[in-house]
Amino acid sequence: MADEQEIMCKLESIKEIRNKTLQMEKIKARLKAEFEALESEERHLKEYKQEMDLLLQEKMAHVEELRLIHADINVMENTIKQSENDLNKLLESTRRLHDEYKPLKEHVDALRMTLGLQRLPDLCEEEEKLSLEPVCHATSKFTGMHPYALCAKPKVGPGTPRSPKGNRMNEERGNTWNSSAQSLGQND
Numbered sequence: 054m055a056d057e058q059e060i061m062c063k064l065e066s067i068k069e070i071r072n073k074t075l076q077m078e079k080i081k082a083r084l085k086a087e088f089e090a091l092e093s094e095e096r097h098l099k100e101y102k103q104e105m106d107l108l109l110q111e112k113m114a115h116v117e118e119l120r121l122i123h124a125d126i127n128v129m130e131n132t133i134k135q136s137e138n139d140l141n142k143l144l145e146s147t148r149r150l151h152d153e154y155k156p157l158k159e160h161v162d163a164l165r166m167t168l169g170l171q172r173l174p175d176l177c178e179e180e181e182k183l184s185l186e187p188v189c190h191a192t193s194k195f196t197g198m199h200p201y202a203l204c205a206k207p208k209v210g211p212g213t214p215r216s217p218k219g220n221r222m223n224e225e226r227g228n229t230w231n232s233s234a235q236s237l238g239q240n241d
Contacts, residue, residue, distance in 0.1 A: 154176070158173060161173060
């Protein structure tokens, strides 16, 4: 009987060993799956961090690009302001020179007429560059700020008729132009 009890004890131990071994194998399989999941997650995390680094580098490149664009915008704004100031100075200088030229020309024309000579041609007849009209077209958005830019006489078109006594078309325009210049002088 002692042998039977010993055998039963051994069978019970074997049964317990078998159950514990099966339980241990299940845990071992779960551990292996967990390790594989852990390694996979570590790889994913590493990839995510690399992607994040690339995105941050791209962001910094865009930030630098935006900074350069803002710097370019500031330079252009300053250039435009300087150009507007230069244009204002040039228009003022041109207006002053024209104001000096106009009475002198009228005086010379009057002296020439007393001698029976024809009047000298107007500036816009002599040379296109002396007309303010192209400046007005080129800076049409600024003409509101430059009232004397409107003082430019219209250029004579290629088919403008001339009278034997001189250019009446220019005289009419001159009268209109003179009244514009006088009204601007009153507004100053």
